[in-house]
Amino acid sequence: MGTERRDRFRVSFLTSDAPMPIASASALLADVRSRPAWDGAIVEPEDSQFPRVTVDWHDGQGFVLHCWEDETSWSDFRVSSREFSTPSVDVELGGQALERWPRELFSSTAEATQALEYFLEHGTQAPALEWVRIDEFPREVLWEGQTQQDAWERSHPRNG
DSSP states (O other): OHHHHHHHEEEEOTTOSSOEEOOOHHHHHHHHHHSOTTOOEEEEETTOSOSEEEEEEETTTEEEEEEESSTTOOOEEEESOSSOOOOOEEEEOTTSEEEEEOGGGOBOHHHHHHHHHHHHHHSSOOTTSEEEETTSSOOEEEEEHHHHHHHHHHHSOOOO
16 A cells, blocks of 8 residues: 555656656655755645645755645644754745744754655654644744845845
8 A cells, every 4th residue: 555655646846847756755855955945845646735745955954844634734844853942044935935943843864754755655744753733833034025025135135
């Protein structure tokens, strides 16, 4: 059953023309890591939108895994701990907002592989790993929308 479930999943990227088969969790993570930061993976069955997991790479921080088990899911993030540090990592959300997140939302390659392997086999979050609902971690919104983005960029000029 696990192999059948695994074979139903496909991965899409913004830069890909069509969903592609997944060779392995480790190959998928290597692919995500080799792409531009804005080109994260969306993993879902070829015939529906759920269950779904998105995987993003943040250089120097690790992977972010965001999972929806079904259409009623609030969605959960893979975390290293439910005890959160002060938000310190800037995360741009598709050009719509810039937030600062705690380090516990970023997974090592080994942790991300474990979570992704389980998801591909079972279509659910790995129960042995920590997950937190999207509204249950501290974050700081630095800007939201074009007007706030423009103001933030004017007050934080890039050096270079």
